[in-house]
Amino acid sequence: QDIDDVGHKYHLELVLEDILDKDSTVNCTAEVLYHLGNNNIAPDVQVTLEGELKNTDEADNIFYHRIKSLEKELVAENIPDSYGNVLPEMEPIHLLAWVASGYVIWQNSTENTKFQLAQIKHVKQVKRSDEYLEFDYMILLHEMVSQEIIPWQMTVLWHPQHGVQVTRDSRQPKHASE
């Protein structure tokens, strides 16, 4: 739908599928408005869920307490590795990056981009005195149209009851050594 002087609006019907349980699906509808001309504004998104998302409290709490009780801050690299492997204990870190990168992707999308999270190059936990978990990620985003791999830094906060927040993110320069 072309809206004169405003932009292009898309009406979408989607099916959400639970990665961890393929049979669990939820229908939803969305409206996405790409603003005319200005590529610095993220598209407007309205989503309506026609159903409920599964409750993940138990798994969330197990992960939360595991990380909270680590003596040394968590550090990891290359998730997945070159061969597609993700260690089971790193899977929640991977999923958290997936969610957080969704926010970064949304903020940087236009009608001419298609981003995917390609890999977590590096992740480091940052100890906090409050109840939140904080992770400093360096991720690689794959942009389909240009085929570029774009390094991106993002600082992610998470808490089982308060959800995910990206408090800081910035595009990084590609290495000249490549």
Place this chain on the structure above:
Amino acid sequence: TSNMKLILIFSALFGASLCLETFVGHQVLRIKTRNEEEVKQLQLLESLEHLELDFWINPSSAALPVDVRIPANNVQAVKAFLESHGIQYSILIEDLQAVLDKEKEDMAYSQQKERSSSSFNYGTYHSLDSIYAELDHLASEYSNIVSKIQIGESYEKRPLYVLKFSTGGNNRPAIWMDAGIHSREWVTQASAIWMAKKIASDYGKDPSITSLLNKMDIFLLTVTNPDGYVFTHTTNRMWRKTRSRNPGSVCVGVDPNRNWDAGFGGPGASSNPCSDSYRGPHANSEVEVKSVVNFIKNHGNIRAFLTLHSYSQLLMYPYGYKCTEPADYAELDALGRAAASSIQSLYGTTFTVGSICTTIYQASGGSIDWSYDYGIKYSFAFELRDTGRYGFLLPASQIIPTAEETWLGLKKIMEHVRDNPY
């Protein structure tokens, strides 16, 4: 007190701790703590750095075992300590060096075995050397129908090897297949070598392949961009392009799938050497591309051009450089849909069918646009698994399922080519 005894025992050993280069005599113990007190004793042990204890599982709670590697000369003292405190343990590894030596032996043996027999693991990703060794092995094991041809050299002088599948004749109509033109798309090289094995071993058993090879030849280039492939193993897993030097730029490489002589210089390719879709200084500037073009032109009887990429699960026909339909649109679209249907029949994997321009984006200088305009009607480009969950980093466990389902789609197309000579 027991702690005093502890400090006495171990400070006596302090001077005796050696810095060992090997793991001869090192033991790995599994310690089963029964209460918090025992955990505390182990944490005390952990703090004595001169013992050079290497905890594989650290003491943290009484619920979990503690695994620790102990240098040879400290083994007896640690055991004495544990026994004097009534802490239970068992010996996981008596002599770590022996285990390491055996592992090295096993690896060398299985590498040797791979070299001498057909135990190449198709369900894992391989180095270039390993793939090249398997090409030789297939050509030798199935020498009645498989031969290896070198069609050129890469920029860094690596050979470009094509497997020819033929039951004879003289310059029979042939099908061309290539994989790995973009080096980071690892599932394509891996699938291609699986398909090579499949074609060779199915001849004489599978009626479809048998009748196909009785009439036509198949040429398979499993690694189109070997320089890039090696680079993804040694330096940058996400490398896409060739590794050619660009004069006047610090940036290396050309996108080999923007370098073909089809709408070259048009939209959908970059003129910036630092871009991952850099088209190159001119069409066919990349030796990898030129070698394929030369081979196809010299052969003169190629009837289908099929190229493998990843990821996105797409099955596409021309054009990419322009958004107008090819003359054979109806036939190619129908054939594409039939192939996608075959692919889906195995594991439910869905492929989207369409022209490059309408399915992904406008892109000039692409291989199937060149082959189609050159006169090879059946030109298709596949984008294999997945749709982005792992993307280029597809787990090895998906190699064989991907190869199997893709093979069904390719076979559908090849059967049509066989039955519709032109």
